[in-house]
Amino acid sequence: MEEELTRESICQQENLVYSRTPLMTPKALSYCPGCGHGTAHRLIMEVIEEMNLQSQTIGVAPVGCSVLAYDFLDIDMQQAAHGRAPAVATGIKRLLPDKFVFTYQGDGDLAAIGTGETIHACNRGENICIFFVNNGIYGMTGGQMAPTTLPNMKTATSPYGRDVVSMGYPLKITEMIAMLPGTCFVTRQSVHTPANVRKTKKAIQKAVQCQLDKKGLSFVEIVSNCNSGWKMTPLESNKWMEENMFPVFPLGDIKVPKP
Amino acid sequence: MAKVKGEIVINSERCKGCELCVPVCQQQTIAMSDKLNSKGYHYAMSINDECNGCINCALVCPDGVISVYRVKLKDAAVA
């Protein structure tokens, strides 16, 4: 007689193939249901766990919905003033070059108030990683227009849609910083499907490795949803993102590291 | 004939009912509860024995509340 497979016999530690990394703290995430910030956090922590970097990592949290990232990521963290994370990370990395240092920033933080810090950290080629979650809006403050907001997109501050004549065009800061010699690896990914999650994790691994190899600044944009700000369900927002965000912010590597 | 068998365990108290895990499951294993958890969300639950342990659901869950288990089946065990 074959042994019968029961739910109990399958759900044993030795058969575990996936569970939340212990580098995520037990705290419940403060994010809205379905928000990509949670997945982005988890992937960074999985890479840090797998590369055994927990004790030597210092993360810099932004202002935005992920302002509380230090509550969720079980690593040393510093929270920076709005947009200033790349400057703070610069100081940390220069003083403690053996630490693995990254920033985690939204589009309002990185591409609006922090544009100067972003561009100059990239131009200086600081040996840090920047993880940039672009949801095309100021999520935290209630869905105002960001530099990354799409043409004709309705937000709290563009209620008739973003008119590019008076409000400008979506800022492709990732393409901009890829032109700078200080950046070594620049890529744009997403975390809304299993395949994209796997690709994003590989990109994060590559970014971390670039820093360990002292190659300069690596920059991983993650195009993500803000279902609350976009006023959609999570599933609708991911579909909308594919149809509307990806044509403007196409996924893929923009600059690959030199061997 | 299936060569593997999986099971998922969902922390239903931590599930936020976003439903992102539902369409990525090709085995139609996940559905949302009629009941609410203590935070007021309909939570995801396993509704059949078809799970193959592919981990798709766990990869897209923003809150990381799905654990996946998988065993290899000996041919004879597949009745």
Ligand SMILES: Cc1ncc(C[n+]2csc(CCOP(=O)(O)OP(=O)(O)O)c2C)c(N)n1
């Ligand atoms: C100096 C300063 N200016 C403005 C604000 C208000 N503020 C808080 S978060 C935010 C934008 C956040 O948007 P984003 O970086 O895209 O993050 P998200 O919440 O979308 O992830 C703004 C403008 C602030 N906190 N500090």
Ligand code: SF4
């Ligand atoms: S407001 Fe938007 S970015 Fe912020 S947690 Fe909610 S869905 Fe995510």
Ligand code: SF4
């Ligand atoms: S592990 Fe795969 S087959 Fe099992 S429930 Fe999740 S998505 Fe479905």
Ligand code: SF4
């Ligand atoms: S993806 Fe996670 S949080 Fe969302 S419904 Fe499924 S189990 Fe719940």
Ligand SMILES: [Mg+2]
């Ligand atoms: Mg944003």
